[in-house]
Amino acid sequence: MFFAFTHYVPKIYPGILGYASDIKISELLNLTNKKRATAGLSELNINNELSRAAYKKAQDMFAKDYWAHVSPDGKEPWDFILTEKYDYSYAGENLAKNFNTSREVVEAWFSSPSHKDNLLSKNYDEIGFAVVNGTLDGYKTTLVVQMFGRPRTPSYLAKVNEGSINEKILESAKEESVVENSAELPKSLETESNGNLFTLSYVSFPSVIDVSAAQKVVGLTFGGFITGLFALDVWYSKKKAIPKFTGHTLAHLSILAITVIGIWLALSPGKIL
Structure with a gap:
């Protein structure tokens, strides 16, 4: 019932359930460049046009309700970059959503071969x-x-430097959200760039319930409770020498353990694309 509630209620009453995160652009940049430095690569510089293109891509995904590199009407990442007049010889995109921290985002990208290729591309x-x-x-x-x-x-x-990054909120961007990782995209289109510093700041919004965390806690608590009942049943039966005619407790515990692990993995927040 709880899982049904957290799945369907937001569709009927959007905004009742929320997702809290602490993701900051300065940290994303710093962590990305640390990965590159470890691999012996040069640092990446923040670019105005690329940040604007990224922001408009996020807004487009919300407006058209999709989670993909290409929009339902066929708009590609390169279209957003070209619109900002960034004249490029190479370009790529990573997406992420539902993560809690900047480190989780970068580590998820780094764990995916295609996203890692973007992070460490020369x-x-x-x-x-x-x-x-x-x-x-x-x-x-x-x-x-x-x-x-x-x-x-x-x-x-x-x-x-990380400390000098100007994280500012655009007046038109009163709400911000966390991104999912995205794989490396083709690098063939071209546009123009002027390299002014531009970043969007992190803004947290209050949430009544952190859906992912709540589902995980409830699921694991329920699993632990049932496991405890099975263990208590075994202990009590042995203590009182009660014969068990239908007891396959070990098999039941094994199935329950697999189920609990499955719940933990399935409800782990964060997706990349």
Whole structure:
């Protein structure tokens, strides 16, 4: 009943259930560049146009209620980059959603071969991020969009330290959400870039219930309770020498353990694309 409640209520009354996260662009940039530094690669610089393209991609996913690299009407990531007049020779996109922290997002990308290829590609010099809150498929969530690029004409953007990143909220972006990871996309389209510093800040929104966490806690609590009952049954039966005619307790416990593990894995927050 609880799982049905958390699945259908948001579709009938959007906004009742929420997803809380603590994802910041400065951390995403820092963690991404740390992965690159460990691999012996140069750091990526924040780019204005790529960040705008990432933000508009997130807004488009919320507006059209989809979770994909290509929109239902056929709009590709490159279209968002081109709209911002970023003239690129290489470009890529990673998406993420429903994660709790910046580290979880980057680690999930890094654990996926296709997303890792984007993070560690030698073809990119610049990067843009958007962290936007909104409602997707009836749920309050946070989308994270990461755009990569290399301009055909070098922008000569000065190196920016993590502490100096200007995280500001656009007036039009009153709600932000967490993004899912996305795989590396084709790198053939071209556009223009001027390399001004631009980032979107993280804004948290209050949530009545963190759906993923609540489902996991309830599921595991229920599983633990049933496991405890089985264990108590075994102990009491042995203590009182009660014969068990239909007891396959060990088999039941094994099935229950597999079920609980399945619940834990299925309800782990965070998706990448």
